[in-house]
Amino acid sequence: MTNEKVDVVIVGAGASGSVYASVLAKAGKKVVLLESGPDWQLTDLISSEIWGRRVKPAGAPILLEGKNPMAYAAQGGWGVGGAALHYYANFPRLLPTDFRMKSEHGRGHDWPIAYEDVAPFYDKVAREIGVSGDARAEEKWRPAGEAYPMPPMKTFRNGNIWLKAFEASGIPMVPAPVGMNSVEFKGRPACLYDGWCHVGCPIGALANPQVTYLGEARKAGAEVRAWSTVTRVLTNPAGTRVTGVEYYDDKHQKQTQEASVVLLAAWSAQNPRLLLNSATDKHPKGLGNASGLVGHFMMSHHVASTWAMFDEDVQNHMGTIAVQYMSYERYPKKSHDGAFGSSFVTAGFAVKTTDLANSRADLYGPELADYMKRAARNLAGIKTFGEEQPNVENRVELASEKDEFGMPLGRLIHSFDSDAVALWNANFEEGLNVARASGAKEAWSARGTMPTSHLLGGTIMGTSAANSVVNSYGQSHELPNLWVAGPGIFPTEGASNPTFTIFALSQRGAERMASQWGTLTN
């Protein structure tokens, strides 16, 4: 079935797709978002570790391989809002050094843009959706910008208990910026500090797409079609332009949605999967893939979690799931001897029973029961996110096995290299030293499987089709009306959580698309 042609069809109604939908619908464009999952409402966000699992992917069509397979379901989203429906909304930004990795260190890639190109959009996003934090305090590490629109969030003993030890270790901690309301913001209430953010905040204190960009987009006339799974991007016979997408609706019927512009916003692994599956005789390697780089340079963050048990009640049920304190002190790429890459240090967060049990994954039986009782009052944690360098071997490709729509599954192959492992170890060592200096009764590193947090790359930006898939706005080098959004376009990842940058780049890309509209549609 063919639908009426629209201006823009957006594949994926998550973090990045919502920003484009809002900007373009407000610019008067007819926008349709196709989303493979359900149309989650705020009333679906039940405060429960168990029921919260419904909003996560179940059996995503991606095979997970490599030495460090991606924790796809834990890190992904499914349904309207995407992963940002239940993200933690930690909003650190990238720093200038991240954009110049190749020129400063001869490693990875340079971005085709500088920090200064993105900075105004960080400020704009903060104004638009609300960020709480202390910009001045962060400016000891980064160029000055606008103050955040809200003061920092409240802190609790599970965060404050670390401060002296960090100071003694030469790591100044400052209030962490978060996409949450410390005070009422644009009619959305202030946070209640109950720590249910990871299963979705139904009161709108956390900036999920439903209460920010997507709400605005819908008001401006954008249409969201849930249960609509896109399988191919379509091109004209000459292979010079994209013409729309093919998708399967809630009844598994094949449909076509024609559009002047196609935006892929289906997260880092699905976007290349779609491009590869859209090969034609004019584009035998897949769309936008003259470079052969579609699907390559997949990246993730590793996380070194340090736990400690204190004598006092640290009120670990209080706070948000986001962090209370952060530091860029170990962000310079050579902060640790014998390791390379940025680290982003954080501390203080609310924990629920799953976290309590996972903090000692080796315990079971009566020892676990005993531990849970103690941890419920006395456990607090430090998390240090670490950067991995882009590696061409970390990739998404098409598998021979098919999904329910006959589309080849993706195969996501991911392994951390020795630099990443060295940095992870260095961050553990530092975390343990801080914990020991904090007066904790016991402290330990949560080793075991090396965690993968966030997923980036696969459709990286660069200066030309020789070194990348898209330009700095997310526009394909080869097909001017094919665009890609999200963390997939990052050519390096830094150590900061990505979504503040995803929003900023999407805002920048969407404004560009709107301002260049005439060149895209002729």
Next chain:
Amino acid sequence: MTNMGRRGFVKGATLGALAFTVGGVEAIMAPGEARARNVPFRLLDAHQGETLEALGETLVPQAREAGIAHYIDQQLSVPPHEALLQARIFNVRPPFADFYRTAIVSIDESSRRILGRDFAQLSAADQREFVGRMRQNKIEGWTGRPGAAVYAVLRADAVDVVYGTMEGYEALGIPYMPHITPEKRW
């Protein structure tokens, strides 16, 4: 945006405790209650149920009484995208029933080979020892998904039924503070 109100104002949960079938009629109850009322399993056979109970109890005390087997059984009977099982988070490919069935077979095969009987028939001390070795992938001749993965998924399910409920929080003395309360304390 729609103002959803503050904590306690929102009672939007239409999904509550799980739907079990009693005498051909669907009844909503917590898995522990389903166990206490001897509700028949939907998919598991008696031996599989008994093994999941024994394993759950070894991993997290009180998991048997909390209805671990009824919980898993009921969850395996719903479409994967509605399932609340931790298998989902551990990237197990649906149908999830395959994972649990294979895990039970692997456990029993090893248990019989090493200790001469099914896992559910072992003494509590032997069950504990067995699980410790399974966790570390140290059972010789083990087949199927790695023991460590079976340990992680089943332990997480058992943590859910014992600690993840409102009663579980209460027992640990943790204030639950919900925005949207799971119906019937789930």
